[in-house]
Amino acid sequence: AQSVTQPDIHITVSEGASLELRCNYSYGATPYLFWYVQSPGQGLQLLLKYFSGDTLVQGIKGFEAEFKRSQSSFNLRKPSVHWSDAAEYFCAVATKAAGNKLTFGGGTRVLVKP
Amino acid sequence: EAGVTQSPTHLIKTRGQQATLRCSPISGHTSVYWYQQALGLGLQFLLWYDEGEERNRGNFPPRFSGRQFPNYSSELNVNALELEDSALYLCASSLALTGREQYFGPGTRLTVT
Numbered sequence: 001a002q003s004v005t006q007p008d009i010h011i012t013v014s015e016g017a018s019l020e021l022r023c024n025y026s027y028g029a030t031p032y033l034f035w036y037v038q039s040p041g042q043g044l045q046l047l048l049k050y051f052s053g054d055t056l057v058q059g060i061k062g063f064e065a066e067f068k069r070s071q072s073s074f075n076l077r078k079p080s081v082h083w084s085d086a087a088e089y090f091c092a093v094a095t096k097a098a099g100n101k102l103t104f105g106g107g108t109r110v111l112v113k114p
Numbered sequence: 115e116a117g118v119t120q121s122p123t124h125l126i127k128t129r130g131q132q133a134t135l136r137c138s139p140i141s142g143h144t145s146v147y148w149y150q151q152a153l154g155l156g157l158q159f160l161l162w163y164d165e166g167e168e169r170n171r172g173n174f175p176p177r178f179s180g181r182q183f184p185n186y187s188s189e190l191n192v193n194a195l196e197l198e199d200s201a202l203y204l205c206a207s208s209l210a211l212t213g214r215e216q217y218f219g220p221g222t223r224l225t226v227t
Contacts, residue, residue: 032214043118043204044218051214090157094214099170100145102206102216104157 002027004093006105013081014113021076021108023091031093033074034102035065038088047089050074061085086112116141118219120205126225127195135190135222139207145169146188147208147216148180152201160203163188164210195226 003026013019025031032051036044048059055067065076074091091105119138127133139146148160159172163182177193186207192199202223206216 034215036218043220044206046215046217049215092157100147100162100208100214100216101159101170101172102147102149102157103159106156 002031002093002095002098002103004091004103004105006089006091006108008108009106010109010111012111012113015083016080019076019078019081019085019110021089021091021110023074023076023105025072025074025091025093027072027093027095028097029095030069031095033065033067034092034094035059035063035074035076036090036092036104037061038090038107040087044090047076081110081112083112083114086110118205118207118217120203120219120222122222123220124223124225126227128227129195129197131195133192133195133199133224133226135192135203135205135224136187137190137205137207137219138187139205140217142209143207143217144186144210145208146182146186147206148188148190149204149206150174150201151204151221152198155201157204161190192224197226200224200226 005024034049035047050067088107088109090107092102121136145164151157162170180190182188202221204221206218208216
């Protein structure tokens with residue numbers, strides 16, 4: 001069965017420090033990959049996406065992600081975290097076989113210390 | 115450009131009642147998706163509508179249904195509400211051809227008492 005795993009439920013990081021959120025997927029072929037962010041009580045905002053091509057993708061708000069086929073991973077990074085980055089982050093995948101359905105990981109909640 | 119809008123923001127219903135949630139997609143988007151975000155269950159795909167037809171359905175009972183109107187807006191109906199239906203219901207829209215890049219609305223918080 002297709003699955004998406006975000007191993008870290010919570011991460012605490014100091015403001016100005018770097019951040020890396022992990023995402024692993026289990027699919028037969030390379031899926032389409034996404035990262036979304038959700039602030040408390042809000043909907044999801046698309047940070048970035050990977051469909052094909054360059055494995056390092058840039059997104060909004062200074063985020064980037066790297067697709068590693070050999071590790072079935074799509075980790076999200078930010079070099080310097082701001083207090084406003086405190087939120088929950090979701091990795092998601094879609095495949096042609098599954099139609100347009102997004103399958104989400106369980107999410108990682110990021111806390112930013114001053 | 116306006117994003118995906120959903121109404122109402124909050125909805126409180128009693129067990130056994132019916133709930134109707136509404137979604138308006140981004141202008142030019144023809145596909146609408148519904149997801150449920152329940153505590154402890156994460157984000158789960160409910161339904162996908164495109165050009166007025168149901169294209170895909172998640173693992174939910176038939177009392178979860180919906181429709182898409184000619185202007186591409188959509189309704190999600192939940193009949194015979196159960197306590198575990200309490201959740202944030204998120205609507206997303208996309209261009210039909212790309213489909214995979216989905217943009218989400220703010221959600222409707224449904225509480226069943």
